[in-house]
Amino acid sequence: MSKAAYAELEAKWAEIKDLENAASILGWDQEVMMPGGGAPARAHTLATLSGVIHDRTTNPVLVKLVQRLHRARKSLSPRQRRGLELAHSKVMKATRIPSELARKLSMQESRGLETWRKARQQRSFKLFADELSKMVDLKREQARLTGRGGPAYDALLDDFEPGMTMAVLDPLLDALKGVTVPLVQQVIDSKVKVDLKPFVGRFDVEAQRGFARTVAVAMGIDLGRGRMDLSTHPFCGGIGPDDVRMTSRYDARDQRGGLFGVIHESGHGLYEQGLTAARGRLPLGGAISMAVHESQSRLWENNVARSRSFWKHWAPKFKQAHPQLKGVTVEQIWRAANAIRPSFIRVEADELTYNLHIILRYELERDLVEGRLEVKDLPAAWNDTMASMLGVRPKHDADGVLQDIHWAMGLFGYFPTYSLGNLYAAQFMESARKALRGLEKRFEKGDFATLRGWLAENIHRHDRIYTAEQLVKRVTGKPLGVEAFARHIRSKVNEIYA
Amino acid sequence: MSKAAYAELEAKWAEIKDLENAASILGWDQEVMMPGGGAPARAHTLATLSGVIHDRTTNPVLVKLVQRLHRARKSLSPRQRRGLELAHSKVMKATRIPSELARKLSMQESRGLETWRKARQQRSFKLFADELSKMVDLKREQARLTGRGGPAYDALLDDFEPGMTMAVLDPLLDALKGVTVPLVQQVIDSKVKVDLKPFVGRFDVEAQRGFARTVAVAMGIDLGRGRMDLSTHPFCGGIGPDDVRMTSRYDARDQRGGLFGVIHESGHGLYEQGLTAARGRLPLGGAISMAVHESQSRLWENNVARSRSFWKHWAPKFKQAHPQLKGVTVEQIWRAANAIRPSFIRVEADELTYNLHIILRYELERDLVEGRLEVKDLPAAWNDTMASMLGVRPKHDADGVLQDIHWAMGLFGYFPTYSLGNLYAAQFMESARKALRGLEKRFEKGDFATLRGWLAENIHRHDRIYTAEQLVKRVTGKPLGVEAFARHIRSKVNEIYA
Numbered sequence: 001m002s003k004a005a006y007a008e009l010e011a012k013w014a015e016i017k018d019l020e021n022a023a024s025i026l027g028w029d030q031e032v033m034m035p036g037g038g039a040p041a042r043a044h045t046l047a048t049l050s051g052v053i054h055d056r057t058t059n060p061v062l063v064k065l066v067q068r069l070h071r072a073r074k075s076l077s078p079r080q081r082r083g084l085e086l087a088h089s090k091v092m093k094a095t096r097i098p099s100e101l102a103r104k105l106s107m108q109e110s111r112g113l114e115t116w117r118k119a120r121q122q123r124s125f126k127l128f129a130d131e132l133s134k135m136v137d138l139k140r141e142q143a144r145l146t147g148r149g150g151p152a153y154d155a156l157l158d159d160f161e162p163g164m165t166m167a168v169l170d171p172l173l174d175a176l177k178g179v180t181v182p183l184v185q186q187v188i189d190s191k192v193k194v195d196l197k198p199f200v201g202r203f204d205v206e207a208q209r210g211f212a213r214t215v216a217v218a219m220g221i222d223l224g225r226g227r228m229d230l231s232t233h234p235f236c237g238g239i240g241p242d243d244v245r246m247t248s249r250y251d252a253r254d255q256r257g258g259l260f261g262v263i264h265e266s267g268h269g270l271y272e273q274g275l276t277a278a279r280g281r282l283p284l285g286g287a288i289s290m291a292v293h294e295s296q297s298r299l300w301e302n303n304v305a306r307s308r309s310f311w312k313h314w315a316p317k318f319k320q321a322h323p324q325l326k327g328v329t330v331e332q333i334w335r336a337a338n339a340i341r342p343s344f345i346r347v348e349a350d351e352l353t354y355n356l357h358i359i360l361r362y363e364l365e366r367d368l369v370e371g372r373l374e375v376k377d378l379p380a381a382w383n384d385t386m387a388s389m390l391g392v393r394p395k396h397d398a399d400g401v402l403q404d405i406h407w408a409m410g411l412f413g414y415f416p417t418y419s420l421g422n423l424y425a426a427q428f429m430e431s432a433r434k435a436l437r438g439l440e441k442r443f444e445k446g447d448f449a450t451l452r453g454w455l456a457e458n459i460h461r462h463d464r465i466y467t468a469e470q471l472v473k474r475v476t477g478k479p480l481g482v483e484a485f486a487r488h489i490r491s492k493v494n495e496i497y498a
Numbered sequence: 499m500s501k502a503a504y505a506e507l508e509a510k511w512a513e514i515k516d517l518e519n520a521a522s523i524l525g526w527d528q529e530v531m532m533p534g535g536g537a538p539a540r541a542h543t544l545a546t547l548s549g550v551i552h553d554r555t556t557n558p559v560l561v562k563l564v565q566r567l568h569r570a571r572k573s574l575s576p577r578q579r580r581g582l583e584l585a586h587s588k589v590m591k592a593t594r595i596p597s598e599l600a601r602k603l604s605m606q607e608s609r610g611l612e613t614w615r616k617a618r619q620q621r622s623f624k625l626f627a628d629e630l631s632k633m634v635d636l637k638r639e640q641a642r643l644t645g646r647g648g649p650a651y652d653a654l655l656d657d658f659e660p661g662m663t664m665a666v667l668d669p670l671l672d673a674l675k676g677v678t679v680p681l682v683q684q685v686i687d688s689k690v691k692v693d694l695k696p697f698v699g700r701f702d703v704e705a706q707r708g709f710a711r712t713v714a715v716a717m718g719i720d721l722g723r724g725r726m727d728l729s730t731h732p733f734c735g736g737i738g739p740d741d742v743r744m745t746s747r748y749d750a751r752d753q754r755g756g757l758f759g760v761i762h763e764s765g766h767g768l769y770e771q772g773l774t775a776a777r778g779r780l781p782l783g784g785a786i787s788m789a790v791h792e793s794q795s796r797l798w799e800n801n802v803a804r805s806r807s808f809w810k811h812w813a814p815k816f817k818q819a820h821p822q823l824k825g826v827t828v829e830q831i832w833r834a835a836n837a838i839r840p841s842f843i844r845v846e847a848d849e850l851t852y853n854l855h856i857i858l859r860y861e862l863e864r865d866l867v868e869g870r871l872e873v874k875d876l877p878a879a880w881n882d883t884m885a886s887m888l889g890v891r892p893k894h895d896a897d898g899v900l901q902d903i904h905w906a907m908g909l910f911g912y913f914p915t916y917s918l919g920n921l922y923a924a925q926f927m928e929s930a931r932k933a934l935r936g937l938e939k940r941f942e943k944g945d946f947a948t949l950r951g952w953l954a955e956n957i958h959r960h961d962r963i964y965t966a967e968q969l970v971k972r973v974t975g976k977p978l979g980v981e982a983f984a985r986h987i988r989s990k991v992n993e994i995y996a
Contacts, residue, residue, distance in 0.1 A: 018546035021539060022520055029523055033531065037723030038741030041519060041778065048516035052550055225535030243536030280539065 002075040005065060009087055012062050014281035019053045021239045028237040028245050030113075032229045043110030050106035057094040066091045079465065083283035086464055089162070096145045101138065108135050109409050116408035117232075125379045125397040128408070133375045135410050136368050143369065153369045156413035160290040161420065163467060166366070169416055173362065175482045176355050176419060183352055183493045187340045188391075190497040194339035198318075198328050199255040208250050211321040212262035215314065219300060220452040221246075221266050225273055228262070233405045234347070236265045236297075240272030240287070241280065255322075256337070257348055260301050267300035268293060270452060274460025289468045290414060294421025295428055296455065302351045302422070303429040303488065304451070308334045309443035338492055342390040344399040352489055353390060355422060360385050361404070361415040369412055424472060426485035428459070431476045500573040503563060507585055510560050512779035517551045519737045526735040526743050528611075530727045541608030548604035555592040564589045577963065581781035584962055587660070594643045599636065606633050607907050614906035615730075621894040623877045626906070631873040633908050634866050641867065651867045654911035658788040659918065661965060664864070667914055671860065673980045674853050674917060681850055681991045682888075685838045688995040692837035696816075696826050697753040706748050709819040710760035713812065717798060718950040719744075719764050723771055726760070731903045732845075734763045734795075738770030738785070739778065753820075754835070755846055758799050765798035766791060768950055772958025787966045788912060792919025793926055794953065800849045800920070801927040801986065802949070806832045807941035836990055840888040842897040850987055851888060853920060858883050859902070859913040867910055922970060924983035926957070929974045 023046060030042050056062070066088045073081055112131045119128035140152060147155035154165045213228060221228075226238070231247035238245035246265040250258035271293055279285035287293045304310055311318075311333045318333070319325045340350040346357040364381055367373035373381060382401040387393040394400030406414055432454050433439050442450050458475050472480050521544060528540050554560070564586045571579050610629045617626035638650060645653035652663045711726060719726075724736070729745035736743035744763040748756035769791055777783035785791045802808055809816075809831045816831070817823045838848045844855040862879055865871035871879060880899040885891040892898030904912050930952050931937050940948050956973050970978050 014542070015546045015549075018543045019550070021543045022524060022547055025527055025543075026520060026523060029527060029531075033527075033725065035722055035724055035741055037720070038737070041737050041740055044512070044779065045516045045519045045523075048513045049520055051513075052517070222535070223533065225533055227531065227533055239536070239539050243533055243539055281542065 002069065002072050002080075005069050005072075006076060006080050006084070009062075009065055009069060009084070010282055012056070012059075012065070013087060013283050016053060016056050017281045017285070019049060019056065023049050023053065024237060024239055025243075030110075031231045031233070031235070031237075032245075032247055039110070039114050043107055043114075046110055047103050047106040051099055051103045054094060054097065054099050054102040057091055058097075058099075063091055063095055079284065082465060087283040093146050097142060098145075101141060101145070105138050105142065105410060108138055112408040112410065113405070116402065116405065120398050120402045123396040123398040123402070125401055128402065129375055129378075132378075132407060135407065136375060136412075139410055139412050140369060140371070151370060153366045153413065156369060157416070158413075160411075160414050160417050161468070162289055163469065164289075164291075164416075164420075169362075169420075172423065172480070172482065173359055173416065173419060176423070176485070177359055179482055179486045179489070180352060180355055183489065184340075184342065184356070184390075186493060187352070187497045188342075192497045194335045194496065195332060196336050196339055198325060198333040198336040199259075200253065200336075201324070203252055203255050203322050203324075205250045205252050205258075207321045208255055208258045211318060212248065212259050214317065215259070215305075216246075216262055216266040216269075218446065219263070219266050219270060219448050220273075221269050222273055226269055234261045234265055236268035236272065238272070239280075241275040241277050242273075244269045244272040254348075260305060260337075261347070263305045264297040264301040267297035270300070270455065271296040271460050274452075274456040275463055276461050279463050284465060285463050288464050288466065288471060290417035291420035291424055292459070292468050292471065294417055295424030296459070298421050298425035299429055299455075303425055304443065304448070306334075306337045306351065306492075307440070307443065309440040311337070312444040313446045335496055338496055340493070340497065342392050344386070344392060344394045345403055347403075351422075352493065355419045356389050358415050358419040360389060361406075362419075365407070365412050365415060420480070423480055423482055423485050424468075426488045427472065427476045427478070427480065428455075429488070430484045500567065500570050500578075503567050503570075504574060504578050504582070507560075507563055507567060507582070508780055510554070510557075510563070511585060511781050514551060514554050515779045515783070517547060517554065521547050521551065522735060522737055523741075526745075528608075529731070529733070529735075530729045530743075530745055537608070537612050541605060541612075544608055545601050545604040549597055549601045552592060552595065552597055552600040555589055556595075556597075561589055561593055577782065580963060585781040591644050595640060596643075599639060599643070603636050603640065603908060606636055610906040610908070611903070614900065614903065618896050618900045621896040621900070623895040623899055626900065627873055627876075630876075630905060633905065634873060634910075637908055637910050638867060638869075649868060651864045651911065654867060655914070656911075658909075658912050658915050659966070660787055661967065662787075662789075662914075662918075667860075667918075670921065670978070670980065671857055671914065671917060674921070674983070675857055677980055677984045677987070678850060678853055681987065682838075682840065682854070684991060685850070685995045686840075686889075690995050692833050692994065693830060694834050694837055696823060696831040696834040697757075698751065698834075699822070701750055701753050701820050701822075703748045703750050703756075705819045706753055706756045709816060710746065710757050712815065713757070713803075714744075714760055714764040714767075716944065717761070717764050717768060717946050718771075719767050720771055724767055732759045732763055734766035734770065736770070737778075739773040739775050740771075742767045742770040752846075758803060758835075759845070761803045762795040762799040765795035768798070768953065769794040769958050772950075772954040774959050774961055777961050782963060783961050786962050786964065786969060788915035789918035789922055790957070790966050790969065792916055793922030794957070796919050796923035797927055797953075801923055802941065802946070804832075804835045804849065804990075805938070805941065807938040809835070810942040811944045833994055836994055838991070838995065840890050842884070842890060842892045843901055845901075849920075850991065853917045854887050856913050856917040858887060859904075860917075863905070863910050863913060918978070921978055921980055921983050922966075924986045925970065925974045925976070925978065926953075927986070928982045 026042070026046060034042060066084065069084050070088050073084055076084060112135050115131040116128050119125065139156060143152035143155040151166060157164050216228065217223065225242045226244035226246065229245065229247050230249060232249065234248045236244065236246045246269045248258055248261045248265060271287060275286065308330065311330045315330045315333055319328060338351070340352045342353050343349060346354065349357050363385065364373060364378065368375065379397055379401045383393050386400065432451060436450055436454055439451060459471065466474060469479065524540070524544060532540060564582065567582050568586050571582055574582060610633050613629040614626050617623065637654060641650035641653040649664060655662050714726065715721065723740045724742035724744065727743065727745050728747060730747065732746045734742065734744045744767045746756055746759045746763060769785060773784065806828065809828045813828045813831055817826060836849070838850045840851050841847060844852065847855050861883065862871060862876065866873065866876070877895055877899045881891050884898065930949060934948055934952055937949060957969065964972060967977065
């Protein structure tokens with residue numbers, strides 16, 4: 001019985017996945033390809049599709065099927081049991097969201113996105129406030145319906161980081177803050193000024209694009225199973241593993257956003273391309289969590305591409321792409337790649353202050369959702385916290401509260417996964433170094449395939465067989481902590497800002 | 499009662515339209531953006547989406563609703579009656595196609611497309627034959643289920659040209675053949691050799707692309723509500739009127755395919771962009787038929803862009819884009835744009851022989867569907883008919899039976915609409931000339947907005963309020979015939995091939 005029932009679950013799951021894949025490509029298109037005039041029709045289309053997905057996920061036949069399998073779970077194989085656990089959790093959560101709310105959320109997402117874009121252009125949070133308020137109300141409603149009696153914010157967090165709660169998150173982020181704040185002070189006190197010349201100046205955008213692409217391909221990105229395009233806000237979308245779509249943006253005056261952005265999104269892309277294709281439409285298929293996803297992008301961006309050995313290999317090609325850099329040394333490039341300076345924009349932030357940007361957002365969104373902060377008070381709260389935490393105050397909302405796309409899209413509970421990703425990345429990287437002798441020497445020779453192979457073998461190919469908690473213990477022997485990240489960042493800061 | 503019921507029909511229709519729009523964008527993406535590796539996942543996605551659309555269209559609640567409205571149609575307004583007629587026809591036709599067949603057709607379409615692409619590359623029909631046979635079987639099955647007792651081919655024709663039958667089509671195409679064949683003979687007998695220099699040689703592809711884009715914008719294409727991209731097989735896709743996507747391809751050695759291709763797809767694009775946005779998700783919204791759609795592309799491609807007055811305006815800019823054309827006259831360009839020469843490839847064919855390419859395909863696909871021709875005998879039948887009709891015989895299948903994407907996608911009954919489009923175009927153009935005094939003088943001055951305005955006013959904005967039959971009588975005062983096209987083409991042939 002259970003075997004046939006599980007096969008039936010897989011068949012139903014596959015069709016839901018197909019529709020989610022449709023929405024994913026349409027979402028990519030909306031960001032990257034769609035002409036401006038297409039926005040209203042796209043909002044309708046995505047809302048209807050979202051409704052169909054919701055209807056299918058909450059279809060009584062499927063609900064009964066997962067409940068029946070859940071009762072008989074002892075007769076399933078361990079893999080099936082895990083697949084069922086994932087399906088059961090998703091289906092039962094969806095049943096707690098009425099179709100009408102799902103539809104409203106999707107419509108609000110499209111509307112919020114368009115309004116956010118205009119507000120950001122005009123640097124005015126006021127233009128966006130109403131749409132954001134509507135979104136916060138909808139997310140609170142969602143949390144109220146899907147939560148299991150705990151805080152509303154936990155219910156939202158679970159959508160991105162299954163099983164994560166504020167009770168686990170708060171001590172981790174507190175410890176991270178404890179590591180970070182003194183180091184930021186050390187940087188400021190040191191008076192060291194890193195020369196940014198290798199990245200800041202005037203650089204041909206096509207040359208930047210060409211170099212970044214070469215690096216991505218050397219990392220192992222397969223462009224026969226992916227694309228690289230331009231968009232305002234870089235992201236990795238599409239459908240893993242065989243149609244992965246990375247975007248980036250380039251700035252003629254500062255190469256860092258373009259280059260490290262491409263490496264970051266390619267880290268995501270390698271995870272997606274490393275998933276097991278045969279599981280693509282099954283409950284076990286896909287990435288584990290946002291934080292594990294982010295660990296893959298951060299590992300490549302910060303632990304690999306901001307290392308000396310990476311630049312020992314790439315410096316000659318980098319200088320060839322930008323002839324004005326003739327004479328610049330590997331050491332200069334490495335220091336410039338690791339320059340630390342408190343600033344406004346999260347996606348341009350250095351590796352150290354980045355986590356303070358996240359902690360700021362986490363505190364604000366948590367308070368919004370928990371009803372301790374009103375939308376109208378958000379810009380002031382943002383600017384005040386920014387000033388106290390990083391010592392800088394944005395002059396307008398585009399440099400402050402309007403800089404990120406997330407809240408416009410209703411992604412509350414997403415931000416903390418960025419910092420969790422940094423912690424996972426450092427911990428995974430220490431294990432990779434132990435497992436793969438002479439990893440730095442390999443980088444110097446341009447061998448990135450060995451690291452990629454290790455990540456694919458130990459992380460990517462397992463899809464969702466393990467929880468994030470299980471995976472980190474399996475790969476590193478320890479639960480997630482801040483120690484590896486602290487060692488990694490302290491050693492850099494101590495060397496550059498002595 | 500009927501008012502509320504009609505509103506309910508509109509709401510249900512709108513969601514089906516949203517899903518069709520999703521499929522349309524995903525189809526465009528498949529052709530234009532998708533990496534090769536994405537094909538299997540895309541096939542699943544489009545098949546599932548097609549199944550959902552079919553389920554929604556044949557949902558018993560909707561079926562009962564249209565039946566109930568159909569019985570009470572006298573209580574509806576004339577517009578509602580027409581909307582209902584369109585909805586009733588679509589819904590009742592869909593109920594005759596089981597979900598399983600709809601799913602199979604969609605899967606076969608994706609598979610056929612991939613196989614056709616490979617077979618075409620390798621110039622081997624044999625690689626494609628099995629997939630085509632499967633498609634023909636599925637289409638026969640579809641025709642058997644949806645037909646109303648008439649010939650199977652009529653049932654398929656109705657999907658593209660509502661109401662059209664072989665009984666109407668055969669005399670029209672016979673008359674067209676009667677006009678064409680002697681003119682082809684006249685061209686051959688005349689021994690005139692038109693100098694193709696203005697279009698054939700070596701031309702920078704980016705310059706071609708830039709010029710074609712300028713022409714499209716001058717025609718009135720709004721790139722804030724559309725895109726222009728590259729694809730192997732040019733088409734106009736997306737969602738009218740606010741997200742219209744035209745594609746083209748350029749050849750450094752022959753400009754005609756690129757330039758007239760862009761003008762052709764822009765003619766389609768103007769029709770789509772001219773539709774009434776407020777009706778976009780209603781039963782009355784959208785284009786009338788494939789032939790009327792094609793009339794708009796042909797009118798711009800052949801009746802406008804192959805006229806002397808068009809080139810009187812554009813020749814200087816054209817020569818500026820391609821400096822090697824210095825000294826070439828308007829007369830030379832006009833003659834080269836209208837050169838007639840029997841050849842293998844439909845999409846590269848001249849205005850006169852083009853219709854013979856269509857008549858060839860029509861006869862073969864009709865015989866395939868009616869069971870008078872087997873797939874394995876298709877290449878020989880193609881080559882023989884080609885030789886007898888046009889005096890040329892393809893050397894390999896890529897120049898013959900594999901050249902078009904249509905059959906791979908299951909588009910049987912589509913080809914005749916191209917020639918019907920030519921007939922409509924000529925007939926509409928004669929009416930436009932009567933209504934708009936001095937139209938040629940306007941072209942010479944670069945005024946294409948007046949013609950576009952007339953087309954929008956008389957054709958585009960009405961969506962599907964009129965049938966094709968009603969429209970042509972309303973706009974031209976006559977039913978569709980071959981006379982206007984005959985006058986148009988005879989005058990060109992007589993002047994150039996005297």
